[in-house]
Amino acid sequence: GYYGVILPGVIQRNILENPGWYTQYTPYQAEIAQGRLQALLNFQTMVLDLTGMQIANASLLDEGTAAAEAMFMQYSLRKNANAKTFFVSEEVFPQTIDILKTRSQPYGIDLLIGDHRTVELTDDMFGAIVQYPAGNGEVFDYSDFANKAHDKNIKLTVAADIMSLALLTPPGEWGADIVVGTTQRFGIPMGFGGPHAAYFATKEEYKRSMPGRIIGVTIDAQGDYALRMALQTREQHIRRDKATSNICTAQALLAIMAGMYAAYHGPKGIKLIAERIHGLAVLLANSLKELGYQQENEAYFDTLRFNVGELVNPIHGEALNNEVNLNYNGQTITISIDETTSVEDVKTIVRFFGKVKAVNQNDIDVDGLKSELETTIPSSLQRASAYLTHPIFNSHHSEHEMLRYIKSLEAKDLSLCHSMIALGSCTMKLNATTEMIPVTWAEFSNLHPFAPIDQTGGYMQIMDELNRWLSEITGFAAMSLQPNAGAQGEYAGLMVIRAYHQDRGDFHRNVALIPSSAHGTNPASAAMAGMKIVITKCDEKGNIDVEDLREKAQQYADNLSCLMVTYPST
DSSP states (O other), rough: OOOOOOOOOHHHHIIIOOOOHHHHOOTTTTTGGGHHHHHHHHHHHHHHHTEEEEEESSSSSSSSHHHHHHHHEEEEEEOOOTEEEEEEEETSOOOHHHHHHHHHHHGOOOOEOOOOOOOOOOOOOOEEEEEESSTTSOOOOOOOHHHHHHHHOOOOEEEEOTTGGGGGGGGGGTTTTTEEETTTTOOOOOOOGGGOOOOEOGGGGGTTTTOSOOEEEOOTTTTTEEEEOOOOSSSHHGGGGGSOOOOOOOOOHHHHHHHHHHHHHHHHHHHHHHHHHHHHHHHHHHHHHHHHHOOOOSSSSSSSEEEEEEHHHHHHHHHTTOOOOOEEEEEEEEEEEOTTOOHHHHHHHHHHHHHTTOOGGGGOOOOHHHHHHHOOOOOGOOOOOOOOSSSGSSOOOOOOOOOOHHHHHHHBBTTTTTSSSSTSSSSOOOOOHHHHHTTTTHHHOOOOTTTTTTGGGGHHHHHHHHHHHHHHHHSSOOOOOOOSSHHHHHHHHHHHHHHHHHHHHHTTEEEEEEETTTTTHHHHHHHHOOOOOEOBBTTTOBOOHHHHHHHHHHHHHHEEEEEEEOOOOO
């Protein structure tokens, strides 16, 4: 689920490292955010084209939480109120399954984790999710599964690798109701697991149920083309505990970078990158076959799977000697190819796979095999539809053209380069240059989150130090660095409170007292944590009416779970 990438220098220098892009505030005030809104509309268009869906949002926080949002959206759309089961393919990435387990609990949703090829779909299921390509690398034809699901009124979410969709039939063409994933492969470094911009796409008919921001086209007072955030009545700052999600943010900077990556490379460039990745995977599979290793995925995009039996430990040792990390699951090894992989990398892997069998690399003609490559993707799953057809994705393929386009959009926005931004409430901050510079260092940005712990000592030290500092500042015993947005932090805290009460046997304690002045994410997060929200009064300055708070606390004393306060007040 995480891959090495090549971030184009023109995007790194002019967006990621440019305060004109990274200090802009949430685009609530459209007239000072037209450049960024255009860049986010590009992102949405890119997602729509590649997934084959009809509407997309302007990004979510990561693939796992996007999948959880899809699960809840399917749950809220179910026609059978008694349907409580959500099917999860066992080939969905494990980090996504973990998040689904957490998010399903407060709603009383039962997860059924199994094989999509053998599962019996029943009337008590409201939704399902599969991975495309699967977690083990196999590219399955899910069209029959999608048809069977729809016959049972079960909606289907597909977690899809966006780079693979340049070659594979998009999920929107074979029955997906929702498509989610990460755009990390579009020029966003791994960064030990994040942050990365997730995407969420669905059908037009579900637009009022989907989470996150949506950028839409309108006209201004003069009748000219303009952009604004659309369909905001779904969102927490308006609907509060009735919102479609507690999400009040987006990975905007990273979504903008991913959209610019698509604009810079264009449809031909993206396809060439995808074909090169797939070609190197086929080359490696064919080369290792010459050594007697049998690749087990019938169809694949970039990930190969080998059962190497008792050779797993010798191969592991040789891989480490060659500074190569592979994925090990018992006697099965999976190898993923990415944009940064070279033919020399393939030769290195062939060399040490051969060494454990006492075969000389020179006995395998890797260069000769390059002329015999054929795709493993069956014709029924090969993409035939066009994508990235808009002129924006077909105009800026040289560095100076890309530079001018980025600058033309930047000039339309107000950022901290120009003035203070009086809108700030939960985002009253400027990331110091000292903080931003190391983000682009390869030593930090190119580390895979599943790298062995003896290779991640630097990150562990940083996290330990930050944990201790934040604990000292706040007066708490320990700190979680997992939530990557304020709303996620709220949810994590509420789930800890919920777990505390349940650990004591107080399953009935589910009332959260929340002031009327609270940010909309507060009641939305409490609802997601399975709590009943009771609003307490505030005065005209937003201060809590302590007498009303006391009365409500006494009234709900038997079932009281927590008080949720914003400090300082919103």
